Amino acid sequence: MSRFDSKVVIMTGGGSGIGADAARRFAAEGAKVAVADVNLEGAQGVVDSIRGAGGKAIAFGTNVADEDAIIELVEGTVEAFGGLDVIVNNAGVGEDPTPIDERSLSDWQKVIDVNLTGAFLGAKHAAKAFKALERPGVIINVASILGVVGFKGAPAYTAAKHGLLGFTKATALELAEFGIRCVGVSPAFIRTPLIEGMEDAVLPLHPIGRLGEPKDVSDLILFLASDEASFLTGPTYLVDGGYTAQ
Ligand SMILES: NC(=O)c1ccc[n+]([C@@H]2O[C@H](COP(=O)([O-])OP(=O)(O)OC[C@H]3O[C@@H](n4cnc5c(N)ncnc54)[C@H](O)[C@@H]3O)[C@@H](O)[C@H]2O)c1
Incomplete structure (x- = not known):
């Protein structure tokens, strides 16, 4: 018996990095996984690797900022796998360090x-499905250490991730009475395509002496999604190699 036997998981941004690793790990522990990514090819590659290892997965080309696409993702997952237990709102983008007085509104x-x-839309439609299915679902939002501290050149990313921590608390409070949990994770710099080219510059910011690996974050995501975490709702948990302890 594995931790996620008979569970259904949606992983947004599942075509690369942390989301791809967590999707594979959920599937390896028995879950049926909907791998959603704006990059459908990336999502399909992860689905192929899951199926190749004997797991169950389906790919969706989903832009998380598009409500119709999220509705299609949630309804398509419930239809394909007969339910929904966990959504991981993991899709994210970084930003160029354009000076704030030159930054365009559209970039922001x-x-x-x-x-x-994107996390609001994922939580909204997952919550609707959890209530309809009368299942104690779990919503996991992937924030960042930049939800706790600032970073020069990343005002919109820092604002969005700080916002996610508050959103996670308020959502947890509202959904607790339905048995639905909402938690977050805040990674430091993790070796994925998102930080390509920044590795050497940010390495010294981590007292533990290395960058994070996707597995460091998916270990926490899987724990938070599991029954072992049934008393945890509201907080966003740091996984940061000491970054914010300084
Ligand atoms: N890598 C890090 O250092 C780090 C640190 C803290 C937090 N995070 C967060 O972790 C999450 C995953 O990042 P990662 O490092 O694995 O990056 P990544 O670039 O490897 O993966 C992100 C995935 O999200 C997808 N994506 C982008 N925009 C999307 C959209 N509109 N709709 C659907 N999918 C979309 C991308 O196609 C990509 O596959 C992000 O939320 C990121 O902010 C990453």
Whole structure:
């Protein structure tokens, strides 16, 4: 018996990095996984690797900032796998370090739309499904250490991730009476395509002496999604190699 036998998981941004690793690990522990990504090819590659290892998964080409696409994702997952137990709102984008007085409104908006509004849309439609199915679902929002501290050159990303921590608390309070939990994770710099080219510059910011690996974050995500975490709702948990302890 594995931790996620008979569970159904939606992983947004599942085509790369942390989401891809967590999707594979959920499937390896018995879950049926909907791998959603704006990059359908990336999502399909992860689904192929899950199926190749004997797991169950389905790919969706989903832009998390588009409500119709999220509705299609949630309804399509319930239809394909007969339920829904966990959504991980993991899709995210970074931003260029353009000076704030030169930054365009559309650049700002895109980062907020994907990193913050995308999590709202995922939580909204997952909560609707959990209530309809009368299942004690779990919503996990992937924030960042930049939800706790600032970072020069990343005002929209920092604002979106700070916003996610508040959103996670308020959502947890509202959904607790339905048995639905909402928690977050805040990773430091993790070796994925998102930080390509920044590795050497940010390494010294981590007292533990290394960057994070996707597995460091998916270990926490899987724990938070599991029954072992049934008393945890509201907080966003740091996984940061000491970054914010300084
Ligand atoms: N890598 C890090 O250092 C780090 C640190 C803290 C937090 N995070 C967060 O972790 C999450 C995963 O990041 P990652 O490091 O694995 O990055 P990644 O770039 O490897 O993966 C992100 C995935 O999200 C997808 N995506 C982007 N916009 C999307 C959209 N509108 N709709 C659906 N999918 C979309 C991308 O196609 C990509 O597959 C993000 O929320 C990121 O902000 C990453």
